[in-house]
Amino acid sequence: MDGGAFSLREVLAAFQTCVTEEREVLLGPYLRGWRGLVRFLNGLGAIFSFISKDAVAKIQIMESYCGGERREEYRTLQSMVRYELSGGLVDLQRRSAHPDSGCRTVLRLHRALRWLQLFLEGLRTARQDASTSAICTDSYNASLAAYHPWVVRKAATVAFCALPSRDAFLEVMNVGGPDEAVEMLGDALPHIRDVYGITQELYAQHHLLDLP
Numbered sequence: 035m036d037g038g039a040f041s042l043r044e045v046l047a048a049f050q051t052c053v054t055e056e057r058e059v060l061l062g063p064y065l066r067g068w069r070g071l072v073r074f075l076n077g078l079g080a081i082f083s084f085i086s087k088d089a090v091a092k093i094q095i096m097e098s099y100c101g102g103e104r105r106e107e108y109r110t111l112q113s114m115v116r117y118e119l120s121g122g123l124v125d126l127q128r129r130s131a132h133p134d135s136g137c138r139t140v141l142r143l144h145r146a147l148r149w150l151q152l153f154l155e156g157l158r159t160a161r162q163d164a165s166t167s168a169i170c171t172d173s174y175n176a177s178l179a180a181y182h183p184w185v186v187r188k189a190a191t192v193a194f195c196a197l198p199s200r201d202a203f204l205e206v207m208n209v210g211g212p213d214e215a216v217e218m219l220g221d222a223l224p225h226i227r228d229v230y231g232i233t234q235e236l237y238a239q240h241h242l243l244d245l246p
């Protein structure tokens with residue numbers, strides 16, 4: 035995935051390898067998928083680097099856990115939640131002793147993944163002449179926007195206006211022609227939906243969906 039021609043196909047494939055037979059989510063491929071998404075986002079223009087900056091910061095936090103002393107505990111989302119909750123390593127009310135827990139950091143990426151899922155789904159099913167900005171704005175408003183203050187929502191909406199046309203966008207994915215790109219999305223999206231669904235259920239089970 036690093037170096038060489040960049041294709042969104044490989045990025046989305048990372049999410050495919052996230053889920054184990056026991057339906058656990060592996061953090062390694064999850065973060066690799068995110069790294070690729072960020073690269074893709076940056077390829078869309080400088081205006082998107084402000085959006086990707088926060089995602090990069092969060093990916094880095096998680097990578098340091100995954101490469102750190104307790105890396106075994108951070109192998110899967112499930113082991114991370116178990117480890118951090120049982121060790122009292124998560125701020126549940128307000129950010130204080132553990133402002134950058136893995137649980138709260140992944141929650142932000144998880145919410146953003148929902149946006150990505152809705153956006154790619156919209157892109158896949160839209161008419162050829164549809165506006166990507168509108169698809170992006172609609173999917174953002176239906177997901178991540180609820181968690182952002184006004185000024186971030188405003189800046190994000192301005193950035194979306196710079197998105198290229200649907201065909202140009204599909205081309206940036208570097209998967210082949212528009213038809214191939216649409217087919218690839220059809221293959222990849224169920225896996226992203228799966229990862230999102232497992233994470234959502236895990237977080238709901240442990241009452242972690244509103245972590246500060």
Ligand code: 1PW
Binds near residue numbers: 075142147149178
């Ligand atoms: C073309 C579609 C691409 C989808 C890629 C998703 C990238 C999402 C990054 C959005 C970031 C907007 C600016 C940052 C806001 C942060 O305050 C917020 N972070 C996220 C990821 O929503 C909350 O993090 P915080 O402040 O609680 O640490």
